[in-house]
Amino acid sequence: MTAFDSAVRQVVAGTAHWTPAAWSAPSPGMPTASRAAVCHALAQRLADLAADAESAPHRPVPRLGNDLALPDQLRVLAADLRAATPPAALLTAAEAAIAETRRALWP
Numbered sequence: 001m002t003a004f005d006s007a008v009r010q011v012v013a014g015t016a017h018w019t020p021a022a023w024s025a026p027s028p029g030m031p032t033a034s035r036a037a038v039c040h041a042l043a044q045r046l047a048d049l050a051a052d053a054e055s056a057p058h059r060p061v062p063r064l065g066n067d068l069a070l071p072d073q074l075r076v077l078a079a080d081l082r083a084a085t086p087p088a089a090l091l092t093a094a095e096a097a098i099a100e101t102r103r104a105l106w107p
Contacts, residue, residue: 007098008078023067029107046077053084
């Protein structure tokens with residue numbers, strides 16, 4: 001397992017049990033944003049990096065109707081990035097985005 005895969009699994013495992021109230025709570029390390037907003041920003045970053053790896057345009061990641069789906073959305077977008085076989089620099093950027101998200105969620 002790579003550092004990227006491990007980091008994704010940690011975020012998914014750390015958020016998968018959250019309730020709707022937990023998702024809507026302010027992020028401890030970024031109190032101006034909800035936990036859901038922080039995770040959605042990570043989802044968008046992963047999607048953008050996958051698009052970069054495929055030389056495709058960036059597209060907005062939809063906010064699903066239920067924040068409980070965010071861990072699955074992160075898992076799928078991480079798999080998309082991995083499948084795009086990104087260059088090392090893009091994986092490093094993804095790992096940095098995940099680390100930033102972790103600091104925002106669990107300072």
